[in-house]
Amino acid sequence: MGQTAHVNAVVWVAAVSLAAWLWLLLCQGFFWRTDVRLPPRREPAAWPSVCVVVPARDEAAVLPDSLPTLLAQDYPGRAEIFLVDDGSSDGTGDLARALARHHQDALPLTVASPGEPPAGWTGKLWAVRHGIALARAREPEYLLLTDADIAHAPDSLRHLVAAARTGEYDAVSLMARLRVASGWERLVVPAFVYFFAQLYPFRRIGRRGARTAAAAGGCVLLRADTAERVRVPDAYRHAVIDDVALARTVKGGGGRVWLGLADRVDSVRPYPRLGDLWRMVSRSAYAQLRHNPLVLLGTVAGLALVYLVPPVALVVGAVTGNAAGAVLGGLAWLVMTGTYLPMLRYYGQPPWLALSLPFTASLYLLMTVDSAVQHYRGRGAAWKGRTYARPGAVADEG
Structure with missing residues (x-):
């Protein structure tokens, strides 16, 4: 029995x-399909202005591999970079300025620091808020929020803008391809993206009327007027998972969000040991x-x-x-x-x-x-x- x-x-x-x-x-x-890439797009007759906001805290180890790719963006319109040094102790801000000086024909770079975050704010979102405030003085049509460990192909910005304009999206986000060099990275990283897609199926995110909302914080192109209207990032200033919070805020305000896998946007941050990934x-x-x-x-x-x-x-x-x-x-x-x-x-x-x-x-x-x-x-x-x-x-x- x-x-x-x-x-x-x-x-x-x-x-x-x-x-x-x-x-x-x-x-x-x-969710298991990996063919959700940048949607069909056509180049606009007039390229809108873009401000790139990069929050950075102790990123001197990865900045030489990432920041030059932003400085070298082949973008036909007006573009400018704001790197916000979030209280770094490793010379991140000085290194960013040096990289800009040694890069010919670079996009303009401003390095600023907002000081310590007040109660109720995460450090990254406090830095993003400061960067967006500086960018608003330039009156851009779009903001590119990207992390300091993300390397972009030279045409990354123009493809993002073209996709956003063609599809009339308020936010277009790419899940950067993470590094898979060590044995633990090979074992854990693809599964990390697989599990994320299982929780937030990419196809549903971009569908009109769908409630599923998510973004990948390493690369988010956002309409500046939408950001101001829905109060990015003030509306979710305490969020640890800020990319999903951003997407929910934009969708909750009536905006359209698209998320897919990147072809030529890569994270250069290493996670060589299990403890790093853990x-x-x-x-x-x-x-x-x-x-x-x-x-x-x-x-x-x-x-x-x-x-x-x-x-x-x-x-x-x-x-x-x-x-x-x-x-x-x-x-x-x-x-x-x-x-x-x-x-x-x-x-x-x-x-x-x-x-x-x-x-x-x-x-x-x-x-x-x-x-x-x-x-x-x-x-x-x-x-x-x-x-x-x-x-x-x-x-x-x-």
Whole structure:
């Protein structure tokens, strides 16, 4: 009787996991496809003016690989760069000025510092606010919000502007291609983007009337009048996950948002060790769950059901002779593997890495739990010497 109950439990759990994967495959906006790139576009007759805002805190290590690509933008209209040095201790501001001086025919660069963020602001968003305020004096039609570790192809800005004008989007965002050089980066980074797309299917974001809203903070082209109308970034000044908050704010104000994968916009920031990637994910994972312990429990259970049950059911079924459990688990793992292959191809990784997705998902599960533990220890979202223990908290210097 007990053995029969065990067999039935494995079969039922494996069947639920397979059903979940079939639903994800067919009903979650085809999140697993990687063909959502910049939409069709045509060059405008007159190019609008653009101000580029770059918040930067202790970015001297990556700035030589990223800032020159902005300075060298081949943009037919008027464009200017505002790099906002957010209290750096490594000479970020001075380095930015030196890079501009040594770059011929560079876009104009202004380096400024807003001072420490007041209570209720994250450091990055305080820097963005300062940069937008400086840009408004130039009366640009568009703002490009881009991180200090993002390298742009020479035609990146003109393609973004053309896409925004053609599609009449208020915000056009590209998910920069992250670095995949070390073994841990190859294992974790493609899965990071895969999980993000599963939460926020790109196809739904750009669809008129769709409620799904997300952006990638490393590269967001935003209409300046929309930013002013919906109060970017004041409306979400405490947000740790600021890119999703930006998209929700724009959509909530009646604007249109588009998000897709980048072809020639790349992050140059290295995450060579597991600890580096762990901190990147865990600093904001619990904030993504709105600091809700019930949502955390549901997320852990969901990750286990969707990603861990298939290989466990396959192995347990094979060992115990439970053919139905093994088959259902194997089919679920097959669907999981198939949906991951396009992302691995996008990142130029070998197909066999798709079999490692359950292991990578278990790492993300542990990172999420660790994020909650750090939150309740008062560490919250710790990043570059600042800790944001809860929404609206004062930023403490570490």
